[in-house]
Amino acid sequence: EADIYQTPRYLVIGTGKKITLECSQTMGHDKMYWYQQDPGMELHLIHYSYGVNSTEKGDLSSESTVSRIRTEHFPLTLESARPSHTSQYLCASSDRPENYGYTFGSGTRLTVV
Amino acid sequence: AQTVTQSQPEMSVQEAETVTLSCTYDTSESNYYLFxxxxxxxxxMILVIRQEAYKQQNATENRFSVNFQKAAKSFSLKISDSQLGDTAMYFxxxxxxxxxxxxxxxxxxxRLQV
Known part of the structure; x- marks a missing residue:
């Protein structure tokens, strides 16, 4: 079954640690996105990619970085986690946004202590 | 700037009743897609319904329908026969x-509470 997977689902980590949030999709979508969402709040686009070796920063400034060396994989990395990074991170992908919108993953809820 | 406004942060509805969630947007484009x-x-997060701005007919998906008013830049969602499973955030x-x-x-x- 085609879908988009995010791991871990929940993560509690100490300040200063390096973390990578994983996102993989099996649909062959070229476009992938990372959104940051505080609980019950709006979505903020922080990174997006239109294909392999293509990455762009989104509308919300973020200290995270992303890479896209395979179509199906779009990981997000924080080199040094801080409490201000505590949030939910949603990954999404799309082939034809105008027809199908985005397909979202289940999200990673990150808590930095 | 292109923006979307949802003026109702929270709403509640009884089971089996109908509720309408409002959405207005701002754009200078004449054609676009709404979700x-x-x-x-x-x-x-899952897609509920989609509307093409160049189509006047309102989209419908089972108990979900929209009221699309292009001139007013309004795109409201109506949920009929509300069920407990409809409890969610709607974007x-x-x-x-x-x-x-x-x-x-x-x-x-x-945020809709049924």
Whole structure:
């Protein structure tokens, strides 16, 4: 079954640690996105990619970085986690946004202590 | 700037009743696409319904329908025969243009409690 997977689902980590949030999709979508969402709040686009070796920063400034060396994989990395990074991170992908919108993953809820 | 406004942060409805969630947007484009997404508590966000701005007919998906008023830039979602499973955050979104479809613009969401 085609879908988009995010791991871990929940993560509690100490300040200063390096973390990578994983996102993989099996649909062959070229476009992938990372959104940051505080609980019950709006979505903020922080990174997006239109294909392999293509990455762009989104509308919300973020200290995270992303890479896209395979179509199906779009990981997000924080080199040094801080409490201000505590949030939910949603990954999404799309082939034809105008027809199908985005397909979202289940999200990673990150808590930095 | 292109924006989406959802003026109702929270709403509640009794089971089997009908509720309407409002959404207005701002764009200078004449054609674009609009969406409603549902985000259940601790679950994946899913697409509820989609509307093409160049179509006057309102989209319908089972118990979900929209009232699209292009001139007023309004795109409300009506949920009929509300069920407990409809409890969720609902986000309105649209594409910046007919050909500029790579990034969706989202509203701030409405929390619906059934």
């Amino acid at each position: 409603w997404y549902k985000q259940p508590p601790s679950r994946q 309105c979104a649209f594409t910046p243009g007919f050909y500029n479809t790579d990034k969706l613009i989202f509203g701030t969401g409405t």
